[in-house]
Amino acid sequence: MSFDLKRLARLPAVVMMATAFAAGSPALAGSAYEHEFTAIEGGELPLEAWRGKALLVVNTASLCGFTPQYDGLQRLWESYRDRGLVVLGVPSNDFGGQEPGQEAEIKQFCEVNFGIDFPMTEKLAVTGPGAHPFYQWAAAQLGPEGVPRWNFHKILVAPDGKAVAGFPASVTPTDSRLTAAVERLLPVP
Template identity: 60%
Template structure:
């Protein structure tokens, strides 16, 4: 029987098929856009919307909606985590510094962001390998601005396609269910 640490290490090396319940989103970390690590365990007890982003995409305007969503719900616990990726059409800038500046200057983004990260294929980040295993290939990112909603307990609640706007009523309802009432 593999330990959690061994499972995470194995996932980093190859796409491992995992059984539901062996891991949660809280078991994963990403390199941060400013260096260091962004551990999803930092957000334990809070819902997290994980969004693979790109700076030169036709959906880049969604940054405005993501920031508005974060502004609306951050005091109730929601975290939006931007995951810049160059996996779809080569639409991301070349460096983390360029991505950070672009997001700050054009969208005033202040939610946490990761380093540029692969979200599909053999080099996909282990979180994305795990999420695909949890929800199925049809719920994996097929383009930029795909959204995974993680519950306060670290379980994947659902996936929302690129075309799901940050203010979509179904997305908002799913987030509201995870937030403390009041």
């Protein structure tokens, strides 16, 4: 059996990631809690720290038409954090060069313009072969729904660490589809 490398290179990243998952790749198996980021301020940011909480992981950008969603993400965080939701912002320059700044600039932009106080990571790749391992894992778990197609894609993780849904940028943080999915994961107040 021969392989056409050019044809293989054109396969969507999600198919390749799913194939690796099916082959038992340890990086793509398991739970979200096995992944770690670096905080925007520096230092470790292990998802293990939020074991037992629901996570909403969102790739963000400062110069995007969807950037006003920061406001909705902050409101979502304020509304649900006491019930066990963690919103995690992941700045990325993967789409349209819309996050050109460095970490300090991104952090200041978010705080000054949107009052953001939910945790954020350093700027990372969220697509392609260089995607952060969390995003590779989410793609393997959710298929195309777990692969960001633009800024402000949202990945919802249950308190047990399993990826349960992906939401495209067009689904705002206050959209009833997203808030209903969050509500199902959290204890009743």
